Amino acid sequence: IEAADARTVEALAADLHEADVGDIIEALSADERVPFIQLLGEHFDFTALTEVDETVRVQLIEELSPEEVAEGVRELDSDDAVYILEDLDDEDQEEILAKLPAVDRMALRRSLDFPEETAGRRMQTDFIAVPPFWTAGQTIDYLRDQKDLPEEFYEVFVIDPGFRFLGAVALNRLLRAPRPTRMADIMNDERQRVLATDDQEDVARMFERYNLVSAAVVDEAERLVGVITVDDVVDVIQAEAEEDIRALAGVGDEEISDSVFYTLRTRWVWLLFNLLTAFLASSVIGMFSGSISKMVALAVLMPIVASMGGNAATQTMTVTVRALATRDLDAHNVWRIFGRELSVGLLNGGSFALIVGLAAALWFQDPLLGGVIGAAMIVNLLSAATAGILIPLAFERLDIDPAVASGVFVTMVTDVVGFLAFLGLASWILLG
Amino acid sequence: IEAADARTVEALAADLHEADVGDIIEALSADERVPFIQLLGEHFDFTALTEVDETVRVQLIEELSPEEVAEGVRELDSDDAVYILEDLDDEDQEEILAKLPAVDRMALRRSLDFPEETAGRRMQTDFIAVPPFWTAGQTIDYLRDQKDLPEEFYEVFVIDPGFRFLGAVALNRLLRAPRPTRMADIMNDERQRVLATDDQEDVARMFERYNLVSAAVVDEAERLVGVITVDDVVDVIQAEAEEDIRALAGVGDEEISDSVFYTLRTRWVWLLFNLLTAFLASSVIGMFSGSISKMVALAVLMPIVASMGGNAATQTMTVTVRALATRDLDAHNVWRIFGRELSVGLLNGGSFALIVGLAAALWFQDPLLGGVIGAAMIVNLLSAATAGILIPLAFERLDIDPAVASGVFVTMVTDVVGFLAFLGLASWILLG
Known part of the structure; x- marks a missing residue:
């Protein structure tokens, strides 16, 4: 072509x-x-x-x-x-x-x-603003005469002589009002507006919460400087959710059309951090190499405890990270949620302790070994619940994006606790 | 209170x-x-x-x-x-x-x-529709007279006598048109409309793509039955992205206000599947228990290979799952993306093989052990790239949501390949 x-x-x-x-x-x-x-x-x-x-x-x-x-x-x-x-x-x-x-x-x-990712960056600077004493009819006539209007608009803004934002009139209200009605009388004066320096994520949350289609953007002196429309917000919402998915998996801001080297760069750092935690876990295993050489079954079974802990912690962490992102988790319910996660950890721990304990006891013909792995499972699923909720909360408190940083630390905890609990208990009870 | x-x-x-x-x-x-x-x-x-x-x-x-x-x-x-x-x-x-x-x-x-999650469920059945021969002025007068109008609307629809959808007039066009203009002349006749039976996800994608604020909903005979507005779509977009995050972590559709037992039920099944794959990985280790008892260092190092593979596979899988969800990945670019992932796997594998190999050789004073773990690392990161892309694609082909099902299978592959490559190579080269 x-x-x-x-x-x-x-x-x-x-x-x-x-x-x-x-x-x-x-x-x-x-x-x-x-x-x-x-x-x-x-x-x-x-x-x-x-x-x-x-x-x-x-x-x-x-x-x-x-x-x-x-x-x-x-x-x-x-x-x-x-x-x-x-x-x-x-x-x-x-x-x-x-x-x-x-x-x-x-x-x-x-x-x-304006800084990146603020309302000022996303706003459109073409908008329609009229004084409060104009009538609906006058406004409609003005719109009919003007040739140079924005292509799409959903509201007409009302401003005072100092360009300060007073309110907005949705087009359907403008259309339905009798011609002599003054704009000041039909405008929505709740003045849902955003500051140009507001974070785009907060703007998106406001649109979503109040089902808005467009909103006025004002500067620090409340002067109207632009309008932000829902199509931009839809992109922001999509992008922010996407950001969290990627951050949780450690793939940064890569896009499907990126080159090999760009992709490599973003993923490499994450894998490097994981490597460090893997070595930490290995050094825990190293402490028990005497026990392992006496009882190889320990080496065979130990990844089960660590892997179940890692998965359970990822579940808790994902729920926590998203709840923080959507502001569903805050001071008033954090203790309730923590309690729930601990209960879930205890119940999951208990039931999987039974299953794994039974399976291990039968496999290696050693009921005591089954008891040890069951106990380690309960300990590790409780530590998974604790780490999965406290680590994202700590990062949020430190103003570090919990989606980016939590994963590495959470699995570090469950790996270390998993190996330590299982190998430690085994050395003490079976080989002590 | x-x-x-x-x-x-x-x-x-x-x-x-x-x-x-x-x-x-x-x-x-x-x-x-x-x-x-x-x-x-x-x-x-x-x-x-x-x-x-x-x-x-x-x-x-x-x-x-x-x-x-x-x-x-x-x-x-x-x-x-x-x-x-x-x-x-x-x-x-x-x-x-x-x-x-x-x-x-x-x-x-x-x-x-209408079935769940279709446009028919999300649409509003109150809307404004006029015949094509009405003028803009006539329509505005009609809107002024009617008392029982929907609270918010952004378009007036044009229909024929059989209630078939002909086009839509955005309110700002209606306002700006001279009063005698016929509706048929100002309507947008691209007829961007959705079928009531369309999936809400497809509707959301259309809104996002064409920056729509509202769209007509028609039945199979093209008759206008409702209108779907962007505020509903924003919720859908949010929910769908959320669904993928949760599915990838195995936490189902739980919400932060759910009870312990509801939460437990959704997470338990996922952990059970993970337990089965963990046992599979353990049985691979069990095949090499002779080698491990001869050389405990193998037990100490083996989780590193498996864990790096699991993390790399999760990266590839997440990118693949999201690209499938947003329709960015399809037949025309799948081979290019597959090639990119293999290259990334090879380069990551190579560099981490060097780091891990060196570290292991120094730790255990055994250069050959370093070579073995390095080789296993390359093999496992290549298998991670392959599994991370092919498994989600296979599920998509089978009409199973790749976000829900991929995780378990992908880590199964990297665990099994990781242990098999490392312990197999070690048994053959170091102990054979």
Whole structure:
């Protein structure tokens, strides 16, 4: 297809939604992508770039000339433009911004000045604001006359002469109000608004909680600076949940289109930490090598205790990490949840102690060995419950993301306690 | 507070958003909840019940009389009413439905007839539909006159006389159109609509992809039956990502407010499966008990190989499971991704083989033992990459949720291969 047949490609891409064009770009090989975009020329909608993986996007934009990018970015809504520019390094950003008209440049620079992952980065700077004394009819007439309106909007904002945010009028209320009604009378004055410096995760939680479709963004002086819409929030929610899944498995922020080396880098560090804890566990085993050489059955059975502890701890830890992320776990219920986890650990420990104890006793024809492994199982599942809840809580308290850091430490505890309890009890009771 | 002081409670709850009332209900102890709702009486907005955990909700509704519930449900939007009723058993549902006026009953029953987790369950049956020959002005006047409109809406639908869906007009387009414009001329006729029987996950993906705020729901004859809005979709996206996190850790659908026994039941089965694979791994070790009794260092080091394999496999598996869930992995890129994972496995395997080999050689003063553990590490990280990608793919092919089933099998492979490679090579090279 890529034989420079512009007419065909144009015809193909013109009717497609930007999300579909994004898919085409990802499906093309790396060196077909730039020619594809250049072939489309002005028919290429840069919104499509918001739909591709970050790695692909950054690479593409670095290969296009700053003029081409500036031309494309100009046509975008400001939130999409920021989304595309924010991952570039400062130098590339400046080069592209320099090619833009002053008004656009200032709006984008203002958004880019807010820290990453804040509402200021996600907001759109085009919005509709009217004074409180306007009537519904006047507002509708104004909307009919204006040509340069944002493409999609769901609310009209009401502001005072100092540009301070007073309230919002949902379009359906505006439509249903008799024409002479004053905007001040139909606006929702609960003033659900977000600060431009609010974390995007908190914004997402607010949208979800109050079922919002759009919200005003204000600066520290309560002046209206932008609007954040639910489509951006949907992406944030998706991304944040995704972040936790990845963090729990130690795969960082990699994407499926990343290269071998990028993938390697993010995963290697996690495996290295795991290696250190594995050596720690090994050194515990090493302390008991005398016992093992007297009774090889211990070596055969010991991974069972450690592995059950690790799995049980992962269960507790996952529930804790997610409950912290969704703010379902806090000071008022932490003791109740801790109690529940200990009870679950005790009951699971008890039942698996029976099963494993019986199986081990039959396998090695040694009831005492069965008793020892059963007791070690109970000890380790209780330590799993404790570690699975206390370690994420401790990281949360220290302002370290519990999803990233907990896994290594939790399995370290269950490995060490598992081997120590089983081999220690066995040495004491069976070989002491 | 619960000393039956209705006035105070009312005053407290009246100004709160339903999400906040939901939080209060969850914070109360189980036997304070029903009195709290009864105290509020008609001031209690049943929407709050959509904001509490399923366990709490079901328990509450079973304790309230069917009359009380019917009275509360009547006031709700149909999607919220369905959300509250769908988790009850058939008998309780019927009892409550029987107390409702016929019109409401029919609408709810129709939604409840659709399978769980479909668009039909999530849709709202109140919507606004007009014929194509109406003008924008006529439609606005109609909206101003109608008193019984849905509380929130973002689009007006256009239908033909047979109630078939023709297109949608976003409110901002309706507002901006000159009054004499015909609806047929401003409607978006791409007809992005969902079938009532579509899976809610597919609906969520469509909203996310095309940045929708609401979408028409049609039946198999393309007749308009409802509307699905983005706030329901946000909940679905959140729930689906959550489901995968939980499934990967083996904690099922439990919620933080669940009882010890519910929690126990969901986790126990997962631990049982893990126990079976742990015994399988133990039996592999058992095959080499002769070698271990000759050389205890093998028992000390063997968990390292298995644990690194398990962690690397979890990384690959998590990426694969999520890529399958978001449809980022399909036939056209599966070989490329498989190649990448094998390369990552080889490079990680190589570098950790060096580190572990060196450490083991120094620890036990035995260079050959270092070589053996290094070789086993490479073998196991390659098997981790293979299992981490092929096992989820196989489950997907078999229509089994890969997030639920993969974990146990993947770690089974890395445990067995890890012990087999290390102990096998050691027996052959060091002790053969």
